[in-house]
Amino acid sequence: MMRYEYCRLEPYQGTAQYRQVTSSDPEMIQELLTEIGRVLPKASQANVENDLFSGSVCSVRLVGLKGKDARVFDAILGWLCHRGWEPYAVYLSSPIGNIQHDEVQHLRKAVSE
Numbered sequence: 001m002m003r004y005e006y007c008r009l010e011p012y013q014g015t016a017q018y019r020q021v022t023s024s025d026p027e028m029i030q031e032l033l034t035e036i037g038r039v040l041p042k043a044s045q046a047n048v049e050n051d052l053f054s055g056s057v058c059s060v061r062l063v064g065l066k067g068k069d070a071r072v073f074d075a076i077l078g079w080l081c082h083r084g085w086e087p088y089a090v091y092l093s094s095p096i097g098n099i100q101h102d103e104v105q106h107l108r109k110a111v112s113e
Contacts, residue, residue, distance in 0.1 A: 004108040007085060011102040012071055019062045019073050022049075025109070026056030028083075032076065033060065040065060040072070077105060085109045 006021040023029050038041055042064055048057040081087070084088050089106040 001113070003111045003113055005085075007058075007080060007109070008075060009073060009105040009107070011069065011104075019065070019069055019076070020059065021062065021076065022059040024051075024058065026051070026054070026058060028080075028103040029058065029060060032079070035079065036062065036072070036076075039075075040068070042066065043072075077107075080107055083109075109111055 003024065005025040005028070007021070007025070007028070010020040010022070011018075021032060023031065043062060043066075043112075048061075050056060051058040062072065068094050077087070085107040086109065087105055087107050092103060
């Protein structure tokens with residue numbers, strides 16, 4: 001049976017703008033944070049969440065992207081695809097009040113058993 005790692009890229013545009021990356025692969029999250037820190041040293045992380053079962057980092061909110069949120073989001077998507085992650089679903093998040101809806105990307109990566 002095939003097993004997959006999961007990743008969700010979620011933008012938020014309202015009173016604050018950020019990008020949220022959630023994954024079942026904590027190593028990928030750490031690699032991604034290292035790359036973002038290298039390219040955008042002033043970017044910061046907020047609301048780092050840990051997996052309920054393993055305690056590993058599974059979700060991070062990226063803030064302080066200096067208005068480059070969309071470019072960073074596209075770069076993250078390309079970075080993941082280059083590393084074997086496959087987009088398999090996209091949906092538009094629901095608008096709430098004046099908050100603009102945006103694409104939420106779902107990706108998976110096959111893992112050998």
